[in-house]
Amino acid sequence: xxxxxxxxxxxxxxxxxxxxxxxxxxxxxxxxxxxxxxxxxxxxxxxxxxxxxxxxxxxxxxxxxxxxxxxxxxxxxxxxxxxxxxxxxxxxxxxxxxxxxxxxxxxxxxxxxxxxxxxx
Amino acid sequence: xxxxxxxxxxxxxxxxxxxxxxxxxxxxxxxxxxxxxxxxxxxxxxxxxxxxxxxxxxxxxxxxxxxxxxxxxxxxxxxxxxxxxxxxxxxxxxxxxxxxxxxxxxxxxxxxxxxxxxxxxxxxxxxxxxxxxxxxxxxxxxxxxxxxxxxxxxxxxxxxxxxxxxxxxxxxxxxxxxxxxxxxxxxxxxxxxxxxxxxxxxxxxxxxxxxxxxxxxxxxxxxxxxxxxxxxxxxxxxxxxxxxxxxxxxxxxxxxxxxxxxxxxxxxxxxxxxxxxxxxxxxxxxxxxxxxxxxxxxxxxxxxxxxxxxxxxxxxxxxxxxxxxxxxxxxxxxxxxxxxxxxxxxxxxxxxxxxxxxxxxxxxxxxxxxxxxxxxxxxxxxxxxxxxxxxxxxxxxxxxxxxxxxxxxxxxxxxxxxxxxxxxxxxxxxxxxxxxxxxxxxxxxxxxxxxxxxxxxxxxxxxxxxxxxxxxxxxxxxxxxxxxxx
Numbered sequence: 001x002x003x004x005x006x007x008x009x010x011x012x013x014x015x016x017x018x019x020x021x022x023x024x025x026x027x028x029x030x031x032x033x034x035x036x037x038x039x040x041x042x043x044x045x046x047x048x049x050x051x052x053x054x055x056x057x058x059x060x061x062x063x064x065x066x067x068x069x070x071x072x073x074x075x076x077x078x079x080x081x082x083x084x085x086x087x088x089x090x091x092x093x094x095x096x097x098x099x100x101x102x103x104x105x106x107x108x109x110x111x112x113x114x115x116x117x118x119x120x
Numbered sequence: 121x122x123x124x125x126x127x128x129x130x131x132x133x134x135x136x137x138x139x140x141x142x143x144x145x146x147x148x149x150x151x152x153x154x155x156x157x158x159x160x161x162x163x164x165x166x167x168x169x170x171x172x173x174x175x176x177x178x179x180x181x182x183x184x185x186x187x188x189x190x191x192x193x194x195x196x197x198x199x200x201x202x203x204x205x206x207x208x209x210x211x212x213x214x215x216x217x218x219x220x221x222x223x224x225x226x227x228x229x230x231x232x233x234x235x236x237x238x239x240x241x242x243x244x245x246x247x248x249x250x251x252x253x254x255x256x257x258x259x260x261x262x263x264x265x266x267x268x269x270x271x272x273x274x275x276x277x278x279x280x281x282x283x284x285x286x287x288x289x290x291x292x293x294x295x296x297x298x299x300x301x302x303x304x305x306x307x308x309x310x311x312x313x314x315x316x317x318x319x320x321x322x323x324x325x326x327x328x329x330x331x332x333x334x335x336x337x338x339x340x341x342x343x344x345x346x347x348x349x350x351x352x353x354x355x356x357x358x359x360x361x362x363x364x365x366x367x368x369x370x371x372x373x374x375x376x377x378x379x380x381x382x383x384x385x386x387x388x389x390x391x392x393x394x395x396x397x398x399x400x401x402x403x404x405x406x407x408x409x410x411x412x413x414x415x416x417x418x419x420x421x422x423x424x425x426x427x428x429x430x431x432x433x434x435x436x437x438x439x440x441x442x443x444x445x446x447x448x449x450x451x452x453x454x455x456x457x458x459x460x461x462x463x464x465x466x467x468x469x470x471x472x473x474x475x476x477x478x479x480x481x482x483x484x485x486x487x488x489x490x491x492x493x494x495x496x497x498x499x500x501x502x503x504x505x506x507x508x509x510x511x512x513x514x515x516x517x518x519x520x521x522x523x524x525x526x527x528x529x530x531x532x533x534x535x536x537x538x539x540x541x542x543x544x545x546x547x548x549x550x551x552x553x554x555x556x557x558x559x560x561x562x563x564x565x566x567x568x569x570x571x572x573x574x575x576x577x578x579x580x581x582x583x584x585x586x587x588x589x590x591x592x593x594x595x596x597x598x599x600x601x602x603x604x605x606x
Binding site for chain 1: 221313444445464537
């Protein structure tokens with residue numbers, strides 16, 4: 001889980017979300033910038049106000065779920081009841097497609113993917 | 121009647137009797153695409169040479185008497201399915217240069233069944249949209265009225281099939297992305313049960329909802345394609361290991377005594393009266409065929425859209441984290457460090473709606489908000505699922521409209537995401553509960569198609585095909601072609 005709340009000035013992580021529901025729907029520029037950072041998205045100055053408005057309206061829209069009575073309801077993670085995650089024997093089944101896969105890479109050298117220097 | 125207007129079932133007969141060859145058919149499709157694709161913008165890639173080569177192989181099999189029902193039939197794939205050696209863009213700039221290194225299971229199975237892939241079809245970026253306007257490659261237009269949207273996200277598939285550029289295409293349905301465009305373009309759209317069709321090689325959007333299906337010009341064709349596509353695949357961990365019935369041989373069961381539930385919540389004030397009238401007329405046809413109609417209430421269904429807009433963005437924010445400008449896809453120019461590379465590659469590579477959904481998902485999953493949004497949504501999802509379960513204790517199938525209105529104008533809903541999201545109000549429920557569902561054409565309103573939606577319990581595909589097929593035998597809405605495309 002992302003530790004998002006610490007980026008948000010108005011609502012600390014410790015605060016139970018339910019209490020903040022009434023005021024949460026209007027996101028600030030700063031909050032949207034924080035979300036964009038967590039999502040690793042560069043957002044331009046022109047885009048930012050558009051996202052502030054649309055994300056605020058989406059959050060307000062999904063807040064109507066709060067009114068639903070879900071006491072004693074088990075959250076549903078999978079649409080088919082009783083489906084369990086299959087396991088397979090721990091054996092190698094893949095063949096080597098290294099060269100083929102790297103044809104799609106923006107930058108490679110000696111079979112390695114190149115990125116800007118991480119450690120000086 | 122020329123070959124381009126025939127269904128797969130009709131083409132298969134002509135191919136077997138050698139009345140037409142697969143190569144002739146393929147050339148006819150390529151000519152149709154050449155003639156009509158530009159204003160429709162349905163195809164992103166046309167694989168003409170490979171298609172002609174595949175058609176010649178199919179013709180050899182047909183000549184040798186070694187052919188299945190799909191051998192030699194041209195089809196198209198939504199550009200979300202990986203196709204070995206062919207660009208697979210998912211409608212996004214970030215995958216504009218991505219050449220898939222393998223075939224999706226759906227692609228491989230349909231290839232093995234002898235189909236001829238003509239090309240890859242336009243779609244909303246990463247299947248996020250209900251109008252095909254979020255594609256990096258521009259909107260697809262609706263052949264019934266080119267100022268209007270074809271629906272989305274499988275809009276290219278829908279427009280191409282409706283305009284008779286090819287008999288059928290694959291699609292994917294996360295919140296209605298097969299059924300809604302099928303309804304808005306007057307064709308048949310089928311979403312199977314969650315887990316029925318392998319998603320290996322199908323670019324993931326929301327993994328607890330995504331399912332592959334088909335867009336065709338008849339229910340019988342959908343049955344023929346699904347029996348070739350469906351079935352267990354060890355490469356997809358959500359694939360269900362259950363036998364696949366031979367759907368195309370189960371189409372004729374009489375509807376006498378079939379219990380049809382009318383979804384009370386679907387006939388609400390959001391439904392345009394003219395759409396409602398078409399759906400009621402379709403229900404009357406089913407009644408004449410011996411079915412019993414009763415009203416069924418699913419009280420939690422109105423919460424399906426807000427539930428979806430928590431669950432789907434949450435899963436998309438996770439699934440789309442793999443696009444980072446390192447191993448494949450778009451990379452920004454001159455990144456100054458790794459963070460800059462991630463942020464700008466993603467910021468420049470993704471379009472506005474995809475970024476909006478990733479951010480929505482990031483927000484609802486973040487610490488302090490997870491319980492209030494994501495967990496809450498999963499609980500409401502359980503309530504919706506329980507509503508469906510209870511309904512299917514009383515009735516065999518549920519019926520209602522596929523969409524509240526016919527196709528809307530291009531640009532009409534692009535500035536208001538909520539209005540756009542509400543367009544999927546009748547289709548999302550089936551995804552949340554993992555149910556099979558279908559849209560069949562049931563009328564025209566001011567020259568624009570309207571869809572009837574039929575939803576069944578898990579793994580009731582054969583029943584849905586049966587009901588839809590008998591309905592299509594009584595009606596000719598599915599035979600109507602848009603003006604200029606007959």
